[in-house]
Amino acid sequence: SKILLLNGPNLNLLGRREPQHYGQQTLGEIVSNLLIQAEQNEVVLEHLQSNAEHELVDAIHNSDAEFIIINPAAYTHTSVAIRDALVGVDIPFIEVHLSNVHAREPFRQHSYFSDKAQGVICGLGAQGYEFALTAAVSYLNK
Numbered sequence: 001s002k003i004l005l006l007n008g009p010n011l012n013l014l015g016r017r018e019p020q021h022y023g024q025q026t027l028g029e030i031v032s033n034l035l036i037q038a039e040q041n042e043v044v045l046e047h048l049q050s051n052a053e054h055e056l057v058d059a060i061h062n063s064d065a066e067f068i069i070i071n072p073a074a075y076t077h078t079s080v081a082i083r084d085a086l087v088g089v090d091i092p093f094i095e096v097h098l099s100n101v102h103a104r105e106p107f108r109q110h111s112y113f114s115d116k117a118q119g120v121i122c123g124l125g126a127q128g129y130e131f132a133l134t135a136a137v138s139y140l141n142k
C-alpha cells in the first residue's frame with residue numbers, strides 16, 4: 001500500500017527555522033528516517049514538501065495513496081482549499097504538527113483540518129511523524 005506524506009510551507013527550513021519550536025532535524029533527515037520505517041513495514045511512502053497551496057491541492061487530487069499524513073504548516077490555519085481537497089478525494093488522513101500549536105499564539109489554535117482528520121498529533125516534534133506512520137500502517141493492515 002501507498003502512503004502520501006505532505007509538508008506545507010516553510011518546512012523546507014527545518015533545522016534552522018525556530019529550533020525551539022521545530023527541533024534541530026532537517027526535513028531531509030526526518031523523511032529519510034520515515035522512508036526506512038516505511039520499508040520495514042512494507043509500505044510505499046511518497047513525499048512532497050511545497051510552499052504553494054495549489055501544489056498541495058494538486059498532489060492530493062492526483063494521489064493514488066490510500067492514506068495521507070499531512071503537516072499543513074501555516075495552511076493549517078488558513079486553507080479551506082486544502083481541507084476541501086482532502087475531503088473531496090475522501091482519503092483518510094492524520095494531521096501532524098511538530099510544535100504544540102495549543103501552547104502558542106491563539107491564531108494557531110484553530111485548524112481547518114482537525115475535524116476531518118482521523119487523528120491529530122502535535123507537540124511531539126519529529127516523532128509525531130513516526131507515530132502517524134505507525135498509525136497509518138496499522139489502519140491499512142486492518
Ligand code: DQA
Nearest residue numbers: 071072073074097098099108
Ligand atoms: C506547524 C505549526 C504551524 O502553526 C506553523 O505555521 C508551521 C508548523 C508545526 O509543525 O508545528 O509552519 O505546523
